[in-house]
Amino acid sequence: MQNLTAHLNMIRAMKMKPNFSELARIYGMDRRTVKKYYEGYEGKPKNRNKPSKLDKYYDEIKSKLAIKGVTVKGVYEYLKSKDETIGTYSNFNKYVKKKGLKPEKKIKGHPRFETDPGEQAQVDWKENIKLVSRNGEEFIINVLDFKLGYSRYCCFEINRTKTQEELIETLIRIFKDIGGVPREILFDNTAAVVDITGEKIKVNSRFKSFAKDFGFEVKLCKPRHSYTKGKVEAANKFIDWILPYQGEFETEEDLVRIIKEINAKVNMQPNQTTQVPPALLFQKEKEYLQPLPDKRLIDSYLNSYKSVKVQKDSLIYYKGSKYSVPPEYIGKTVQVKEVENKIYIYYNTNLLRIHVIDEKNINYHDEDYKQLMLMRVGQREELNKICEENLKKFDNLLKT
Template identity: 40%
Template structure:
């Protein structure tokens, strides 16, 4: 490129158009056609880069559609467009697919990271086995929820991953945040997605879950192509749960394990996040005003707050939140419902109240008359009533049992 020619013509543009092109060519010691080219360059005297048409250009829209809609791989796409007339090489296709994916992942990551109140992610850490001091194995799950902007986490210990449990975890997470993000990203879990109606391109949300999301006021987002990097935020949190392993044999009850998880939750929210280089609690102060307000919470309670039935064991006891409570032996094998009010547990058969226990830290809870009835029906069936009562006074009261009159 003759920069001297282009620069001078730029300075003398109006004059140059009036000058004799041959005279200018002699002045710049160049061909007349060179001068003419720079004068006629529509004001842009810099040489335009020559546009080279790629063999792939006519197929780019097809490639992006197959990648975005169906997750098609490079080789499959290469073979497909060959049948449509593509004459280029595989590497060109592979590079284009890689660059397209990187671009889309970057867009999704920016959306998650930089928009306060926009998005949260939900997942489970499944089937964790924790051992109590007594050697009892507790198989638990930990529900994980994290806000995209602040990285504030909410963890909850659960014994299952049913849809009702998911509703309850979301409910408690909303209360923890005192607000609701505009959208929540889920894995394609069966409690969220109707798998019988779902294809790679079209995700069908479970009808009951859709109603819940509408009442709560958030949009359901499921994992699609280009989501793995954003999904990694909650998966990285799952790795943090491994820090619970030192608490094996450091607890006695399910409730104590719940307290350990709650304490751990507070701990990780007080640490500097590697993603933001800020403390989640502090960064949340900037995010909380962007969350949607809580809806009437009784509306959400209706999705999961149902009376649960508890089967009476052969020991004439029901198990509630990791502890056992006695009932009359006539209810062995029956299903009972319970209602907890403050520190009292009320046990019902149909609508009849059959027992009331005080809740304590003890594992076993007996009413004295229930204990007597249980012993007379089995272990001490040949004893007199007086002997059984004496046994209860001398033995049961000295055991790690909560015994009530």
């Protein structure tokens, strides 16, 4: 094209009349194209300002990436949960870089450690994550990340206190979920696991007994050597996916649900090292896990839970008041745990409801009551109105 342009410039300079057909034959193009160039056409611009489908999210992407600790992947997953048409992560990342929305970080190299199926799991916490709800309520949470070394299959659990009691209960819940126990678990030097006296660090005697009862060996990560727990700390990046939900949720139950959704996504996406989704490799690894101990031994570590039966009105009784669970659990036995003026109601390992302890005799979650009424009423049209009126009557009755 440069030769044609030069030829046309020469013709202009010599004030000759161009033969478009002859020029088209010489340069192998349509005579109309030659004429267009003669009349001033300069070709398509090299850098076209083509609009992106992400442009409408520019301000939101910018504000989410300004949140301390948030990742590009986290913002992408958040937006994708709102709009499935935003495209691939690769294009999203290119857009972010092109717009200069996220500075690049320097990456330090470190060795990788691989383990056999069922051999090792790694545990870490993402601590003091501050999130503000849509209503302005502040939540400060800790997220425990348990990751199997071979498959990279991970379990994210909200930890409210990081105490030894809660750690043990959380690990038991995870062991039940994955159907077994790895041969060793790697921890950092957290107070829930170790006793520190001066420069001496040793595993706490009670936690050592717990490990012995469940058949795993406690391994400690060297201080300031985070690469020894690199698999799980890499997964902590995924926990940052929750940060874009700042101001996008209402209750603690919403946070639990969001964490579980993120957890499921992580296990279904191909791992960068293995190139295989963790959920797929886990099907092999779970065969190598050690069996759970006797139920009586497990229950001895869960004595802080109270077992109660769900009544026909979808309520359970706890300390003089009644609290609701979803109606599908009517007639089943659930476990109740009290933490900081709230009760957490579980069925097996599933968290069903969180209620603030209240002096009211009856405490229904709106959704539980609607589902219960739907079973009775049988039609949804007037359901919301009926439920709203009935719940108001409940409150007024309990006040008198």
